[in-house]
Amino acid sequence: PVHDGYGHGTHVASIAAGRSKYYGSGTPETTGIAPNANIVDVKVLNDNGSGTLSDALEGMQWVIYHAREYNIRVINLSLAAQSTQSWFYDPLCVAARSATAAGITVVVAAGNFGKAATGKEVFGAVSSPGNDPSVITVGAVNYKGSVARADDSVAMFSSRGPTRGSYVDGSGVRRVDNLIKPDLVAPGNKILGAASTTGAGYWNNLASWYYNDLVAPTNAGQYYYETVMMMSGTSIAAPAVAGAAALLLQANPGLTPPMVKAILQYTAQPLPGASLAHQGAGLLNIDGALALARAIRPDVSSAIAAGT
Numbered sequence: 001p002v003h004d005g006y007g008h009g010t011h012v013a014s015i016a017a018g019r020s021k022y023y024g025s026g027t028p029e030t031t032g033i034a035p036n037a038n039i040v041d042v043k044v045l046n047d048n049g050s051g052t053l054s055d056a057l058e059g060m061q062w063v064i065y066h067a068r069e070y071n072i073r074v075i076n077l078s079l080a081a082q083s084t085q086s087w088f089y090d091p092l093c094v095a096a097r098s099a100t101a102a103g104i105t106v107v108v109a110a111g112n113f114g115k116a117a118t119g120k121e122v123f124g125a126v127s128s129p130g131n132d133p134s135v136i137t138v139g140a141v142n143y144k145g146s147v148a149r150a151d152d153s154v155a156m157f158s159s160r161g162p163t164r165g166s167y168v169d170g171s172g173v174r175r176v177d178n179l180i181k182p183d184l185v186a187p188g189n190k191i192l193g194a195a196s197t198t199g200a201g202y203w204n205n206l207a208s209w210y211y212n213d214l215v216a217p218t219n220a221g222q223y224y225y226e227t228v229m230m231m232s233g234t235s236i237a238a239p240a241v242a243g244a245a246a247l248l249l250q251a252n253p254g255l256t257p258p259m260v261k262a263i264l265q266y267t268a269q270p271l272p273g274a275s276l277a278h279q280g281a282g283l284l285n286i287d288g289a290l291a292l293a294r295a296i297r298p299d300v301s302s303a304i305a306a307g308t
Contacts, residue, residue, distance in 0.1 A: 004196040005047030007204025011231050012078045013039050014194035016239035017246065020226070028220050030192055030228055033243025033286070034250070040070055045079065047205055053081065053091065060095040064102050073249050075104055076242035077135075078235035080111040080127035086167040086177050093132035100134040103301070105249070105257040107242040108132075109234035110139045110182040111159035121156070123277055124164040126181040131163035136245070136261050137181045140188025140237040141271070141283055152271055154278045155189050158182075158234055161277040180276050183261065184268045186284040188237030192218060195229035203227070244286045251290050254298040263292050 004010045017039055018032035044059040045051040056079065063072055077096070087093040096106045111127035130137040139158040144151045161181035166174050195215070196204040207215050207229050214229040215222070222228070245260050255263070265281035267288035297303075 003041075004043075005198075005205055006045065006049045007196050007206040007229070008045070008049055008078070008231075008235065009041065009043065010196035010204070011193040011229065012076065012235060012239045013041070015191060015236060016076055016243040018194055028192055028218070028228065030194060030226075032193075033240055034246040037243070037246045037250075038071070040066075040072055049206075051079075056081075057091060057095050060092075060099060063104070064099050067099075067102060067104055072104060074242050074245045075099055075106045076239050077106065077108045077129065078233075078238050080109055080130065080234075082113075083128035083131070083165060085128070086165045086175070087128075087132040087163065087179070089167060090128045090131070090165060092129040096129040096132050097134045100257045103257065105242075105245045105260045106135040107238050107245060108135045108137050109238040110137050112140075112157045112233050112235075113159045114154075115156045121160070123160045124162060125159045126161050126163050127159060128165070130159070131165050131177065131179065131181060133179055134257070136241060136264065137183045137280070138188075138234060138238040138241045139182035139185040139279060140232070140234045141185045141279075142189035143187045145190070149269065149271075149283060152187075152283060154185055154271065154274045155232070157232070158185070158188070158237075158278075161280075181280065182234075183280045184241065184265055184282060184284055185271070185279045186237040186240040188234055188240075189232045190217075190230050191232065191236045192220075192228055192230050193236070195227040197224060197227050199224070206231075241284055244284060244289060247286065248289055248293040252293045252296055252298050254300045254302060255293060255296070256301050256304065259296070259300065263289050263296075267292055 017037035019035035113125035268282035270282035
């Protein structure tokens with residue numbers, strides 16, 4: 001069977017928790033942020049990358065129901081829906097908030113709506129459920145192919161805040177959420193990751209449709225079981241943060257979802273020339289986040305649960 005005919009989910013999962021295993025000469029390193037973390041795949045989109053709101057909600061419900069059974073501590077949602085509803089009422093936001101309340105850290109892509117077709121910069125286009133205050137909403141950075149951070153910049157496609165969902169109050173007045181989003185940013189431009197295949201020479205749909213853009217530029221020797229492609233988007237930035245959240249929970253299992261979010265934001269490094277609406281707290285800083293996580297008492301969540 002074709003487990004990932006579209007190819008998006010495999011690439012995203014490899015960034016969060018992949019481990020390069022079957023090496024061939026010329027195969028680049030594609031190990032993810034939290035290699036060997038357990039992955040539970042809840043498929044809610046079809047082989048063309050589209051799906052229904054009901055499927056996404058059912059997937060979230062499944063994770064919440066089975067979280068204790070499979071020790072699911074982090075959800076990565078590299079999907080987005082356009083919504084005019086306030087986060088308080090939007091069904092995807094309600095589901096994401098329920099997962100957070102159940103003790104699961106929810107990481108969400110901000111969306112790729114930061115640039116209009118005319119090339120003009122767009123503000124207020126963070127999509128659902130990234131517009132919910134409980135989740136960790138991630139924008140994308142172009143790291144310019146360098147190790148240094150001084151030249152990094154927020155990608156033009158990355159959705160900017162503030163959030164513009166709204167509701168109408170009892171007096172008939174429209175109330176806009178205006179939350180500061182994204183919460184932080186991570187590398188999300190031309191990121192190398194795993195490419196799902198169904199056999200030697202058989203690529204996933206994304207790689208087949210856009211071979212010259214996603215596969216050819218990797219300049220990689222492509223070997224079955226170790227095929228790679230290059231992708232961009234906030235969908236690709238989010239799993240870097242999800243992997244970082246897994247590392248924090250490994251270092252300190254007692255962290256609660258709000259604490260994971262606070263640590264990641266507190267240690268993030270602001271990029272020059274980018275506003276809060278572009279980058280939130282700044283660029284993901286895993287070393288700093290781990291140092292802070294290890295400095296916090298490891299029994300916080302159990303102490304909160306016990307009321308002590």
